[in-house]
Amino acid sequence: MSDDPLLRVDDLSVHFGGNEGILDRFLGDDKGVVRAVDNVSLDIGENDVVALVGESGCGKTTLGKAMIGLQRPTSGTVRFRGQDIWKSDLEPGDIPYKEIRKSLQMVHQDAGNSLDPNRTIFKNLNPALKKWRPELNLVERRELVHQMLDTVGLTPADDYASRYPHQLSGGEAQRTVIVRSMLLEPDLILADEAVSALDVSLRVNLMDLLLELQEMFSTSFVFISHNMANARYLAGRADGRIAVMYLGRIVEIGPADEIIKNPQHPYTKSLLWATSGLSEINDPIETPPVRKIDIPDPENPPSGCRFHTRCPEAREYCTSNTPDLSGMSGPSDRHEAACFDAHDRIDYRNSEPLTDDLDIDVADDAEQPAD
Amino acid sequence: MATQHTKQKMPDEPTAEHNVLEITNASVAFAMERGDARVLDDVSINVRRGEVLGVVGESGSGKSMLADSMLDAIDSPGTLTGDVVFNPPEGGEPIKVNDLSKEELRRFRWERVSMVVQGALDSFNPTLSIGDHFVETLRAHDYDIQEGMERARQLISDVHLEPDRVLDAYPHELSGGMKQRALIALSLILDPDVLVMDEPTAALDLLMQQSILKLLSELKAEYDLTIVIVTHDLSHVARISDRLAVMYAFELLELGPVQDIVMDPAHPYTRELLNSIPDIDADLDEMASIEGTSPDPLNVPKGCSYHTRCPLADEQCRATNPDLIEVSDDHGAACFYTDEARETIPLKKEVSK
Numbered sequence: 001m002s003d004d005p006l007l008r009v010d011d012l013s014v015h016f017g018g019n020e021g022i023l024d025r026f027l028g029d030d031k032g033v034v035r036a037v038d039n040v041s042l043d044i045g046e047n048d049v050v051a052l053v054g055e056s057g058c059g060k061t062t063l064g065k066a067m068i069g070l071q072r073p074t075s076g077t078v079r080f081r082g083q084d085i086w087k088s089d090l091e092p093g094d095i096p097y098k099e100i101r102k103s104l105q106m107v108h109q110d111a112g113n114s115l116d117p118n119r120t121i122f123k124n125l126n127p128a129l130k131k132w133r134p135e136l137n138l139v140e141r142r143e144l145v146h147q148m149l150d151t152v153g154l155t156p157a158d159d160y161a162s163r164y165p166h167q168l169s170g171g172e173a174q175r176t177v178i179v180r181s182m183l184l185e186p187d188l189i190l191a192d193e194a195v196s197a198l199d200v201s202l203r204v205n206l207m208d209l210l211l212e213l214q215e216m217f218s219t220s221f222v223f224i225s226h227n228m229a230n231a232r233y234l235a236g237r238a239d240g241r242i243a244v245m246y247l248g249r250i251v252e253i254g255p256a257d258e259i260i261k262n263p264q265h266p267y268t269k270s271l272l273w274a275t276s277g278l279s280e281i282n283d284p285i286e287t288p289p290v291r292k293i294d295i296p297d298p299e300n301p302p303s304g305c306r307f308h309t310r311c312p313e314a315r316e317y318c319t320s321n322t323p324d325l326s327g328m329s330g331p332s333d334r335h336e337a338a339c340f341d342a343h344d345r346i347d348y349r350n351s352e353p354l355t356d357d358l359d360i361d362v363a364d365d366a367e368q369p370a371d
Numbered sequence: 372m373a374t375q376h377t378k379q380k381m382p383d384e385p386t387a388e389h390n391v392l393e394i395t396n397a398s399v400a401f402a403m404e405r406g407d408a409r410v411l412d413d414v415s416i417n418v419r420r421g422e423v424l425g426v427v428g429e430s431g432s433g434k435s436m437l438a439d440s441m442l443d444a445i446d447s448p449g450t451l452t453g454d455v456v457f458n459p460p461e462g463g464e465p466i467k468v469n470d471l472s473k474e475e476l477r478r479f480r481w482e483r484v485s486m487v488v489q490g491a492l493d494s495f496n497p498t499l500s501i502g503d504h505f506v507e508t509l510r511a512h513d514y515d516i517q518e519g520m521e522r523a524r525q526l527i528s529d530v531h532l533e534p535d536r537v538l539d540a541y542p543h544e545l546s547g548g549m550k551q552r553a554l555i556a557l558s559l560i561l562d563p564d565v566l567v568m569d570e571p572t573a574a575l576d577l578l579m580q581q582s583i584l585k586l587l588s589e590l591k592a593e594y595d596l597t598i599v600i601v602t603h604d605l606s607h608v609a610r611i612s613d614r615l616a617v618m619y620a621f622e623l624l625e626l627g628p629v630q631d632i633v634m635d636p637a638h639p640y641t642r643e644l645l646n647s648i649p650d651i652d653a654d655l656d657e658m659a660s661i662e663g664t665s666p667d668p669l670n671v672p673k674g675c676s677y678h679t680r681c682p683l684a685d686e687q688c689r690a691t692n693p694d695l696i697e698v699s700d701d702h703g704a705a706c707f708y709t710d711e712a713r714e715t716i717p718l719k720k721e722v723s724k
Contacts, residue, residue, distance in 0.1 A: 237655055278648065293578055
């Protein structure tokens with residue numbers, strides 16, 4: 001194998017909707033297009049853990065799905081061990097698509113609903129094994145399933161294997177779908193909000209389980225989460241990275257600790273503001289570190305830096321120039337941010353700060369309506 | 372059902388004029404095929420005038436039932452027993468909420484105690500504009516529409532929305548966060564004394580959640596409100612709450628000032644719950660889940676409902692359900708072994724310091 005990473009996402013965009021007729025193409029009218037993912041590049045190594053964090057609608061699930069080949073990108077490529085996963089004319093030595101499909105697995109957001117309610121747990125898990133491990137007979141498959149159920153703490157395994165999905169609690173259903181994805185011994189698992197539906201008291205347990213499995217099977221993980229504390233736990237324990245997304249772009253990426261303790265992008269800072277630690281209970285909640293709390297319309301994202309409409313540091317320069325992700329000078333060369341302020345760009349410094357001429361602002365002295 | 376006596380009063384319990392709502396021995400039961408499901412079990416709690424009371428519990432802990440009882444809004448066939456008494460702030464006779472007639476209750480709700488229900492984003496009628504909702508509410512309660520709408524505009528700008536735009540908009544034209552804020556404004560249109568909110572920030576983005584909490588603390592000061600917030604996320608409400616009530620298996624396990632509950636809780640459940648919260652500041656190695664799961668409403672363990680998961684449980688816990696007793700000033704816990712709990716279950720560093 002070459003130096004290619006396990007998965008390389010290169011300048012990936014996924015756009016939805018809009019007018020796609022021939023005429024529109026000539027007229028160049030792309031009104032109504034939602035740029036769910038816009039020019040994202042990201043490498044996932046072997047045994048790597050990345051937590052994708054962002055608010056709803058920022059494109060984190062779409063990016064995740066595009067990464068594992070469940071969503072065809074509008075442009076850009078996703079390479080699995082150096083090979084474009086959407087490549088259609090395979091040459092000798094290429095990895096067949098089926099193989100790639102099997103290597104990239106997903107744990108869905110709603111575990112309970114991703115199991116067939118009419119089949120027992122074993123029958124839910126069996127088909128994947130039957131397809132991909134044809135050398136195993138029924139007894140061996142059953143044994144393997146029981147073994148995996150045991151590993152994730154669903155004991156006694158034979159009891160759980162014969163249950164139906166409705167007889168499982170939320171946490172148990174979640175473990176079952178994790179088993180299902182692990183049975184294929186994939187190289188990468190995308191876990192979409194794997195813990196957010198669980199009770200707080202059970203989350204750490206499930207996250208520990210995921211991390212244990214990650215280590216046990218040397219699988220890479222991409223976790224999607226809207227919760228900074230969960231992302232930090234998962235990425236922090238596995239020495240992984242946190243990637244913060246905003247309106248289709250990664251605005252900051254770096255080691256978990258760096259992102260939490262030394263955030264560079266104003267958007268990351270605002271997410272951290274919104275995540276109260278218990279040590280802060282005596283302090284009143286500060287004013288939000290954004291100029292506007294509502295997210296702009298994704299059909300019509302702001303020009304330049306997409307965060308400039310809400311960013312407290314935004315200047316004129318940000319409205320027309322798009323910052324790229326680039327490395328921060330600091331303790332870690334893996335820490336990158338897409339912000340002119342963080343990189344202290346001269347052009348940015350020399351332009352005028354943006355003032356609040358927005359219809360909804362969150363300043364403490366919200367002006368009275370003109371009646 | 373454990374034999375319960377009247378709960379031991381905490382010595383410094385403020386008197387009636389301090390309590391806007393007094394809930395005594397409230398229970399809610401649903402008759403089900405498999406037996407009676409008791410989804411609120413003998414809870415007594417007073418809501419003090421002007422406070423923010425956070426009610427926290429996991430799913431299926433009975434916290435929403437407690438919120439619903441405050442307006443006697445238990446869905447049929449559920450039945451509420453016990454007393455819910457409202458003390459009008461202007462003085463006068465206390466109102467026994469669960470004795471009110473249908474019409475009296477209709478007036479009581481929204482004018483006295485207003486509620487923002489869970490799943491608030493679906494609370495608007497999609498065929499009415501936001502403004503119509505305000506008019507409808509004012510009319511239903513015989514308020515002056517013109518005067519009321521002026522108040523509506525004020526409230527809408529208080530929640531950082533633009534009255535002109537929002538009043539004419541239909542619910543689908545607003546984002547989730549805007550809808551939630553408009554709903555908060557709507558809940559305050561009749562100038563209630565108490566605002567009860569069930570998971571007011573669930574399903575919203577982080578930034579919006581925190582912004583709404585910030586907004587609530589502003590509204591509280593401006594309109595002299597008492598706020599009850601029911602949530603599963605302790606760390607989220609801790610910062611704006613004055614007191615926290617911790618529910619587990621349909622009972623109240625611990626109640627006290629937020630500092631006491633977060634920094635040195637007395638109940639083993641609260642201590643383990645705090646340790647299990649994936650906290651942004653805490654040391655990664657110190658977090659741990661609680662083993663086991665919460666009980667089924669049809670099959671709550673005898674004795675202390677937490678004994679099946681509690682590391683300290685012994686014979687006494689299995690046989691007798693402990694009452695909420697005072698452990699320090701204004702701080703009560705329903706546990707026989709509060710001192711032992713504090714000794715044997717250390718808290719995560721970042722929290723306790």
